[in-house]
Amino acid sequence: MKNRNVYFALVLATLLLVFGVWILAFFRSTLVTKRMETPQAPPRQNAKAPAVPQLFNPPRPEDAPESIRAEVMLGYRIMTETKKYAGKYINNDLSCTNCHFDGGRSINSISLVGVGARYPLFRARRDYTADLTLRTQGCFERSMNGTAPAYNSQIMQSLLVYFQWISKGIPIYAEQPWTLPHDLGNSHKPDVANGAKVYTDVCARCHGDNGQGTPIAPPLWGDGSYNDGAGMHRIRTFSVFTWRYMPKSAPTLTQEQALDVAGFVHEKPRPKLVSTHPDKVEQIIPLSEVK
Numbered sequence: 332m333k334n335r336n337v338y339f340a341l342v343l344a345t346l347l348l349v350f351g352v353w354i355l356a357f358f359r360s361t362l363v364t365k366r367m368e369t370p371q372a373p374p375r376q377n378a379k380a381p382a383v384p385q386l387f388n389p390p391r392p393e394d395a396p397e398s399i400r401a402e403v404m405l406g407y408r409i410m411t412e413t414k415k416y417a418g419k420y421i422n423n424d425l426s427c428t429n430c431h432f433d434g435g436r437s438i439n440s441i442s443l444v445g446v447g448a449r450y451p452l453f454r455a456r457r458d459y460t461a462d463l464t465l466r467t468q469g470c471f472e473r474s475m476n477g478t479a480p481a482y483n484s485q486i487m488q489s490l491l492v493y494f495q496w497i498s499k500g501i502p503i504y505a506e507q508p509w510t511l512p513h514d515l516g517n518s519h520k521p522d523v524a525n526g527a528k529v530y531t532d533v534c535a536r537c538h539g540d541n542g543q544g545t546p547i548a549p550p551l552w553g554d555g556s557y558n559d560g561a562g563m564h565r566i567r568t569f570s571v572f573t574w575r576y577m578p579k580s581a582p583t584l585t586q587e588q589a590l591d592v593a594g595f596v597h598e599k600p601r602p603k604l605v606s607t608h609p610d611k612v613e614q615i616i617p618l619s620e621v622k
């Protein structure tokens with residue numbers, strides 16, 4: 332009799348175990364299918380932490396070898412306290428880190444990790460292949476509404492050393508899945524009126540009622556913001572950035588809301604690009620003829 336009870340208990344426990352495992356597997360597979368619907372699923376707080384690609388492992392600035400440490404630290408400070416360390420070259424209230432979080436070291440922003448292994452790169456906007464100096468000068472003139480530091484300036488050289496250091500260990504031209512996607516891949520047409528509502532409901536408490544910024548978040552339009560030549564001024568870039576990373580640390584918008592608020596912000600006034608850079612490099616030998 333006793334043996335039979337033990338036997339039944341054992342059978343019951345085994346059944347419960349099998350059932351439990353089955354239920355778990357079921358929920359996991361629905362989760363996986365859900366994720367597959369959005370191939371570029373953002374690292375949302377409520378979702379399981381995304382698997383960090385193995386290559387993404389930026390070293391800390393303070394761990395740089397002594398021979399380059401001071402330069403790497405200066406580069407990091409230029410990124411995070413731009414006005415203080417490169418004030419001469421900028422003309423708005425932003426810091427590089429406002430878009431490239433943690434000086435570009437964060438995977439949850441427009442990351443600059445690996446940028447040293449990604450350039451020189453063909454840039455369709457200008458129809459030429461640019462190195463990292465030309466690319467960085469673009470962010471000074473556009474995102475920072477400023478002037479480009481020269482190649483042989485301390486500011487530029489420190490940034491280049493810093494970019495190289497945080498790209499340590501990444502093979503040249505390796506695939507870097509953490510870079511910002513080109514767009515959301517969603518054909519929804521921005522609804523500016525709904526964007527205004529999204530702005531008031533979600534963004535204003537940090538970025539200010541008039542997009543002017545507050546002590547906790549930088550401006551989104553007006554004199555203190557990026558100019559109309561900046562990458563962030565494109566609806567596709569603003570929307571993919573906002574959908575993935577805003578509100579900071581706890582993104583909540585749907586893709587449609589992100590496109591709507593991008594459309595709303597796009598219509599607001601901001602500085603005009605005044606570039607001192609030639610928009611094209613002088614091409615003596617047409618690339619199309621090079622075999």
Ligand code: HEC
Binds near residue numbers: 428429443563
């Ligand atoms: C208003 C937002 C914003 C600010 C501020 C900003 N950037 Fe950028 N930056 C961008 C965007 C958008 C891109 C393009 C990203 C893309 O297309 O992948 C970019 C790209 C870059 C790239 C090339 C990255 C790549 O993967 O191709 C570098 C380097 C860079 N920025 C450096 C800087 C530096 C240095 C500063 C400060 C002086 C700065 N940025 C300030 C928005 C900004």
Ligand code: HEC
Binds near residue numbers: 428534538557
């Ligand atoms: C909880 C506060 C908070 C909320 C809410 C928030 N943001 Fe931000 N946002 C930030 C902070 C902080 C930064 C700068 C991050 C840094 O420097 O590390 C930022 C940066 C940005 C930037 C890039 C820098 C710039 O000023 O151009 C954009 C664009 C942006 N936010 C858009 C939005 C939009 C659109 C919304 C509403 C959907 C939103 N944010 C809601 C805190 C917030």
